[in-house]
Amino acid sequence: MLKGIQAVRGMNDILPAETPYWQQVEDAVREVVQAYGYEELRLPLLEKTELFKRTIGEVTDIVEKEMYTFDDRNGDSLTLRPEGTAGCVRAGIEHGLLYNQVQRFWYGGPMFRHERPQQGRYRQFHQIGVEAFGMAGPGIDVEHLLMTARIWRRLGLDGLSLQINSLGSTTARRAHRERLVNYLRGRSDELDDDSRRRLETNPLRILDSKNPAMRALIDGAPLFSEYLEEQSLNDFAAIKSALTDAGVAYSENPRLVRGLDYYNETVYEWVTDQLGAQGTVCAGGRYDGLVEQLGGKPTPGAGFALGLDRIVTLLQQAGDSLLLRGPRAYLALVGLQAEQYSLLFAERLRNRLPGLRLTVNCGGGSIKSQMKRADKSGADIALVLGDEEMQNKQIGVKFLRLDRQQERVDQDEIDRYLKQELTF
RNA sequence: GUGGACGUAGCUCAGUCGGUAGAGUCCCGGAUUGUGAUUCCGGUUGUCGCGGGUUCAAGCCCCGUCGUCCACCCCA
Structure with missing residues (x-):
């Protein structure tokens, strides 16, 4: 690893x-x-x-x-x-x-x-x-x-x-820098190692030093404002x-x-x-x-x-991100027939509800584990498509975040239903 | 570039005096033949960062090395 x-x-x-x-x-x-x-x-x-x-x-x-x-x-x-x-x-x-x-x-x-x-x-x-x-x-x-x-x-x-x-201005800056370097050179015995090095490279930075021992020296240094x-x-x-x-x-x-x-x-x-x-x-x-x-x-x-x-x-x-996002749905599948139909069904639903974030279960798994995945995905609802729903041209709707009875809705009605119930 | 702390399962971590590698979580299955989040049962998961040394024996001690984090420096 x-x-x-x-x-x-x-x-x-x-x-x-x-x-x-x-x-x-x-x-x-x-x-x-x-x-x-x-x-x-x-x-x-x-x-x-x-x-x-x-x-x-x-x-x-x-x-x-x-x-x-x-x-x-x-x-x-x-x-x-x-x-x-x-x-x-x-x-x-x-x-x-x-x-x-x-x-x-x-x-x-x-x-x-x-x-x-x-x-x-x-x-x-x-x-x-x-x-x-x-x-x-x-x-x-x-x-x-x-x-x-x-x-x-x-x-x-x-x-x-x-x-x-x-x-x-650039010229004022240059004048200030010259005075500053002179001032610091005159008291170079008070400079710490870092500052002595900066005297040659970037003397302005000395003013920014975090070393408390340099406080008095810095306080006495010429300021930009004077120039x-x-x-x-x-x-x-x-x-x-x-x-x-x-x-x-x-x-x-x-x-x-x-x-x-x-x-x-x-x-x-x-x-x-x-x-x-x-x-x-x-x-x-x-x-x-x-x-x-x-x-x-x-x-x-x-x-x-x-x-x-x-x-x-x-x-x-x-704290938590307050992103405004469309609601999530997870489509769980039971049986071969439902699995074969699921992707087509999901495509049609996405056409009608572009704001819905719809995840289709892939890779099998028991209905139990599919529901677990739905929960983990953060989905607001699980849509369940099984043999019975296939027969009746319906789909199960389970609300994962609400204390609410599971329902069955006609497949033709599902977009209208979701639009109303999820308010988006 | 300099200094300090830390490296054990996918993740969070425990590991006593040197004596056979642990827990929680996660994942999978079942209890419940089609229903998550709670509960119970079972299962999978390891180059203890890497290399060397000491020792009958090293996750543990020593040396080196790599990595991560934090600070210095510097900067957004």
């Missing part, structure tokens, strides 16, 4: 016990996103490695040690996408969709990062991404935040909190007041940093404390320089990604 082939580490099978939750999340997101006029894109899972190196940042952890990269047969270096924005922008430019235009896109699917798996973090994980292009000003950021808030409402998720920050230009300050203020007006609670986190290099101005995360160490369920922000960086003309951009695996876990923790 254990000698058999197992799934690749960190790449999970999603089984029938879980798929209803996935469908619920995907349906809700699709519904909301379409209600805001966003259009779907379907993008490749593989891109040229160079794309991610240039957009995410050469020295980020993702590019340095987390990408699934291999050579194609012709020698091109390809990479399984570790995130979606880069591919989306690439496609937009390649097909001329971003040239002097305003666009609202969404896409979804698996992403891949070679990290050590733990709760809420897998090597193949799933995101739905939302991206908007060609819109300067804070309006589009507010639109995205309101969309995400609506998605949580639609799913019935509470307990999520919103953190926001502004990183400022924001007037435009950034105004935009950020506009976003905050719009959130207040819309009744969306938020907290400002001056140390909130995104892991990818291309972010600027407004950034945000929706977080929960119910998922262990991996509490970010949605994150996004602005990336005004990205289109130009990939060879397009300067175009504002903004977007966010939803971590579906984590949202699904939250939904499961919240």
Whole structure:
């Protein structure tokens, strides 16, 4: 058994016990996103490695040690996408969709990062991404935040909190970074090992350190807010007041940093404390320089990604899935004649009641075991077809979830009967 | 990449001091010749993760290895 082939580490099978939750999340997101006029894109899972190196940042952890990269047969270096924005922008430019235009896109699917798996973090994980292009000003950021808030409402998720920050323009960011590095270098004896390493790779991340011993050092560090230009300050203020007006609670986190290099101005995360160490369920922000960086003309951009695996876990923790589904019926068979007739009978019933989820017993078994299967399938009713019913052109109807007498109904009447009794 | 915990039946788990591998559940049949979920009876299910070592004897002790989970790092 254990000698058999197992799934690749960190790449999970999603089984029938879980798929209803996935469908619920995907349906809700699709519904909301379409209600805001966003259009779907379907993008490749593989891109040229160079794309991610240039957009995410050469020295980020993702590019340095987390990408699934291999050579194609012709020698091109390809990479399984570790995130979606880069591919989306690439496609937009390649097909001329971003040239002097305003666009609202969404896409979804698996992403891949070679990290050590733990709760809420897998090597193949799933995101739905939302991206908007060609819109300067804070309006589009507010639109995205309101969309995400609506998605949580639609799913019935509470307990999520919103953190926001502004990183400022690219030039302000650079100035801040320089000051920060100087500050930290001056007190490098107070840095822990991780932070000393990050000083060279990603100094902003030091602000996010979980080590309590670093608290005092971090509290004294220069903040983004001290470097924001007037435009950034105004935009950020506009976003905050719009959130207040819309009744969306938020907290400002001056140390909130995104892991990818291309972010600027407004950034945000929706977080929960119910998922262990991996509490970010949605994150996004602005990336005004990205289109130009990939060879397009300067175009504002903004977007966010939803971590579906984590949202699904939250939904499961919240309790049973309230999927609106048609009722279930299970057709049990007694005798050869009934068995031969059953599939045809079921076809006719499905024609007349497309909303009914009808399972036909196959593979024999006693009536007793067939009834057991019916019960286990979750069916609301069992339909029984045996010699007597065949003779009388009737069918037995047994209600499995109600205290109610079993009945026999004419086969010609069964669709009308079920429609009435099951109310669908 | 680093650290800790854990690997026994399809699933959840027990297994004492090293002495012949266990329970519940699930599945199948019967009690009830055509009726589930309750009850009773019977039956099927094992490379104790894998490899080596110690021992008369290893699920149990030792070493290694693989896997899972959680945390660090990082991120959705």
